[in-house]
Amino acid sequence: MTRVSDEQTGLVLKDVYRVFPGDVTAVSDVNLHVQNGEYIVFLGPSGCGKTTTLRLIGGHDDPSSGTITIDGEMMNGVSPAERPITTVFQHYALFPHKSVLQNVAFGLKMQGVDKAEREAQAKAAIDLVGLTKMMDRKPRELSGGQQQRVALARVLVTRPKAILLDEPLGDLDRLLQMKMRVELRALQRELGITFIHVTHNQEEALSMADRIVVMGDAVIQQVGTPEELARHPRNEFVAKFMGDNNVFHGTISGTNGGNVVIDTPHGTVEVPGTGTAGQPGSMAIRASAVKVSTDATPAVNGVTVRLDFAEYLGDSVKLHLDLDGQPFMAKVHEERYTEIRAFEGRDVTASWAAEDGHLLEQ
Amino acid sequence: MTWLWYIIGVAILVVPFAAMVLLPIQRSKPVLTVYFVLFVIFMYGPMVAMAVLSLQGTSGSMTLPAKDLFSFHWYSELNSSMSVMVAVREGIGKSLWLSLIVAVITAALSLTLGMAFRRQFRGSGALFYAILLSLMTPGLLLSLGLSFLLYYAGIQKGEGALGYVPIIGVQAVWALPFGFLVMMSIFNRYDARAEEAARDLGASNVTTFREVTLPLIWTGVFGAGLFGFTLALNEFERTFLVSGTINTLPLQLYIITTASVLRPYVYSLGVVTILLSFLLIALFLVVSGVTGRKTTRAVEEDGSGVDTPSMTPAAAGGD
Numbered sequence: 001m002t003r004v005s006d007e008q009t010g011l012v013l014k015d016v017y018r019v020f021p022g023d024v025t026a027v028s029d030v031n032l033h034v035q036n037g038e039y040i041v042f043l044g045p046s047g048c049g050k051t052t053t054l055r056l057i058g059g060h061d062d063p064s065s066g067t068i069t070i071d072g073e074m075m076n077g078v079s080p081a082e083r084p085i086t087t088v089f090q091h092y093a094l095f096p097h098k099s100v101l102q103n104v105a106f107g108l109k110m111q112g113v114d115k116a117e118r119e120a121q122a123k124a125a126i127d128l129v130g131l132t133k134m135m136d137r138k139p140r141e142l143s144g145g146q147q148q149r150v151a152l153a154r155v156l157v158t159r160p161k162a163i164l165l166d167e168p169l170g171d172l173d174r175l176l177q178m179k180m181r182v183e184l185r186a187l188q189r190e191l192g193i194t195f196i197h198v199t200h201n202q203e204e205a206l207s208m209a210d211r212i213v214v215m216g217d218a219v220i221q222q223v224g225t226p227e228e229l230a231r232h233p234r235n236e237f238v239a240k241f242m243g244d245n246n247v248f249h250g251t252i253s254g255t256n257g258g259n260v261v262i263d264t265p266h267g268t269v270e271v272p273g274t275g276t277a278g279q280p281g282s283m284a285i286r287a288s289a290v291k292v293s294t295d296a297t298p299a300v301n302g303v304t305v306r307l308d309f310a311e312y313l314g315d316s317v318k319l320h321l322d323l324d325g326q327p328f329m330a331k332v333h334e335e336r337y338t339e340i341r342a343f344e345g346r347d348v349t350a351s352w353a354a355e356d357g358h359l360l361e362q
Numbered sequence: 363m364t365w366l367w368y369i370i371g372v373a374i375l376v377v378p379f380a381a382m383v384l385l386p387i388q389r390s391k392p393v394l395t396v397y398f399v400l401f402v403i404f405m406y407g408p409m410v411a412m413a414v415l416s417l418q419g420t421s422g423s424m425t426l427p428a429k430d431l432f433s434f435h436w437y438s439e440l441n442s443s444m445s446v447m448v449a450v451r452e453g454i455g456k457s458l459w460l461s462l463i464v465a466v467i468t469a470a471l472s473l474t475l476g477m478a479f480r481r482q483f484r485g486s487g488a489l490f491y492a493i494l495l496s497l498m499t500p501g502l503l504l505s506l507g508l509s510f511l512l513y514y515a516g517i518q519k520g521e522g523a524l525g526y527v528p529i530i531g532v533q534a535v536w537a538l539p540f541g542f543l544v545m546m547s548i549f550n551r552y553d554a555r556a557e558e559a560a561r562d563l564g565a566s567n568v569t570t571f572r573e574v575t576l577p578l579i580w581t582g583v584f585g586a587g588l589f590g591f592t593l594a595l596n597e598f599e600r601t602f603l604v605s606g607t608i609n610t611l612p613l614q615l616y617i618i619t620t621a622s623v624l625r626p627y628v629y630s631l632g633v634v635t636i637l638l639s640f641l642l643i644a645l646f647l648v649v650s651g652v653t654g655r656k657t658t659r660a661v662e663e664d665g666s667g668v669d670t671p672s673m674t675p676a677a678a679g680g681d
Contacts (some may be wrong), residue, residue, distance in 0.1 A: 060558060081564040089562075093555035097577045106573070110564035158563065 468590025476545025520606020541586030548582030
């Protein structure tokens with residue numbers, strides 16, 4: 001392995017492209033620096049390039065251009081086996097003909113660790129994921145959650161610098177997913193290893209990541225903490241993909257104090273930021289920042305909407321509203337359910353404070 | 363009256379479909395059962411007839427009805443007929459060895475071909491059909507062609523150990539498409555992710571093959587070999603013209619049954635041969651049963667993912 005830089009520790013992707021035969025660009029212009037010990041989640045719809053990026057990092061595919069380094073070591077052209085990274089594959093890819101112990105010990109066996117030593121280490125890893133009693137079982141004799149733990153133990157035992165997880169919770173039912181989210185996160189903190197996790201599930205990404213990398217159309221749309229992504233989606237793609245955002249498009253008509261004024265087909269909105277009059281402008285407002293009332297509709301940052309359906313979610317009520325034929329969303333406190341439901345089928349006012357709005361990049 | 367036979371023939375073909383389409387499932391079941399019982403009788407009837415005829419007494423004849431039942435007379439006659447027994451023993455010995463060799467060759471070639479066909483390559487389509495072509499080539503033509511070739515090459519058929527090579531060749535060519543199709547279907551259902559995981563964990567290509575691929579496709583390789591064995595054991599027309607003086611079991615049986623005077627010991631010989639085949643198949647099934655994995659019940663997802671006594675399938679392997 002070639003040392004290319006002493007300064008940058010962690011995983012660095014620089015100008016990475018992956019173009020498949022037939023000019024299909026799967027990954028385009030990806031630049032990312034993952035610090036050691038970070039929990040990173042790649043989030044995006046299917047076909048957005050997140051899994052390809054993971055495969056490039058793991059060495060299961062080669063970038064068409066660009067470089068990947070780990071702690072300054074060049075990874076381009078280095079085989080998956082030689083990278084200090086291991087992958088927990090989608091659907092786990094356990095060896096069906098080997099016992100749990102043999103599965104977990106496999107990586108050490110490949111490293112030439114002698115039998116007694118590798119079994120001792122494998123047992124420790126199996127113990128770490130709580131499967132000591134299942135050691136002699138075959139994968140098919142385990143439940144989905146247990147198989148997923150075996151897959152984890154199998155990579156942990158080789159002490160990698162980073163672990164790549166491809167949709168690790170995708171095969172589990174919802175309750176188990178919630179449980180494994182916490183467990184995975186706890187395990188990662190305990191071990192201090194970099195985890196790079198790929199998912200299409202926003203909730204999963206928000207609940208687990210130190211930083212989320214949102215991918216769409218083969219490019220990184222935004223990198224940020226869960227809070228940043230939830231509160232400040234950078235563009236329309238992220239705003240829509242993260243969900244619970246309402247987006248307005250229009251033309252900037254001027255500024256008002258620290259706010260930009262945008263004329264939209266649904267009325268005038270003001271949002272913090274700067275802009276040039278005459279240019280197109282878009283803004284997003286989170287569903288939970290929208291106030292729903294029967295007051296008169298304000299001239300700015302307010303729209304008249306019809307309440308189609310109030311969806312009770314336990315801790316909140318999601319309001320499905322109709323804004324001139326387009327869907328609009330608001331979230332109110334659970335206590336208002338009875339009151340709000342009485343307005344189903346009727347017009348109400350949705351309004352928000354200018355500072356809760358959020359100017360989107362064009 | 364030929365047209366009547368056509369109608370009967372078509373009716374036989376139409377009955378199961380008509381039963382499935384016209385009758386509700388519950389009522390079509392007995393019809394189909396009767397139909398397939400008749401079919402099995404048709405298939406194995408001649409064998410039963412042969413078995414019955416082989417059990418006649420001294421005055422037994424070559425045709426039904428059987429006379430003087432039941433007796434092992436023709437079996438002892440067969441046993442005491444030195445020339446026949448020597449020929450048969452020789453045939454069996456040669457055929458078993460040849461079939462084993464063909465089985466190994468078929469398994470090895472099917473495996474490597476199957477591995478090659480996991481990815482498309484230039485000419486893979488053409489090669490696929492070329493391999494399957496030997497299913498459609500009349501066997502006698504292959505035999506004839508090779509026979510000419512050997513003649514022009516100045517190779518004496520059936521001479522020494524080298525004499526077995528053309529026989530093995532034509533039998534392997536015959537068995538290969540079957541073994542190849544077995545491996546193709548195995549690889550169609552094969553999940554390559556386990557291999558990727560093995561490489562990710564540091565396994566070389568050779569190690570991945572030994573540790574992961576082969577154990578997972580072993581039953582297919584075994585099946586391909588079994589095809590090679592049974593097809594070689596029964597092979598007649600391809601072997602016929604290239605074997606020279608080497609007589610395999612089917613060739614010996616052919617010689618015996620076309621000999622001057624036929625006596626019912628031929629039926630005894632037929633029964634013995636069939637029993638031998640059954641014995642071999644049983645043997646293979648036992649072997650594959652031992653090497654194959656024991657089936658076990660899968661554990662129900664309990665949602666906790668943690669070991670609790672209630673979900674311990676410790677007894678799962680026991681049944």
